[in-house]
Amino acid sequence: MSEYTVVIERKPLRKTFTKIGLHMFQFTKDFTRIRYQKKDKKCHLCKEDFFNNERISLAFVKGMKNHLLCEKCAKKLIEKGVSYIDKSKT
Ligand SMILES: [Zn+2]
Numbered sequence: 001m002s003e004y005t006v007v008i009e010r011k012p013l014r015k016t017f018t019k020i021g022l023h024m025f026q027f028t029k030d031f032t033r034i035r036y037q038k039k040d041k042k043c044h045l046c047k048e049d050f051f052n053n054e055r056i057s058l059a060f061v062k063g064m065k066n067h068l069l070c071e072k073c074a075k076k077l078i079e080k081g082v083s084y085i086d087k088s089k090t
Contacts, residue, residue, distance in 0.1 A: 003062070004080040006045070017077050020069070020084035021058040028053060035068075043070040055088075 057074035
């Protein structure tokens with residue numbers, strides 16, 4: 001199993017990502033109704049707001065709650081070697 005640690009500098013905080021669920025959800029009105037918290041409306045890493053119908057990914061973080069990520073951040077972690085499952089290919 002491969003994983004990758006991101007150091008969040010302004011905290012400082014280390015987050016170890018163990019698995020990515022690529023394109024796990026689509027950011028729709030239904031989705032915001034279920035996940036209503038403000039922090040679920042933007043990427044946990046780059047803090048950019050999700051746009052309508054964006055495919056968002058779920059990241060599993062050691063010792064923390066799962067994170068929602070934009071495609072850019074999810075792919076960056078996958079490039080670093082974090083194992084992943086691709087929802088769109090199942
Ligand atoms: Zn992001």
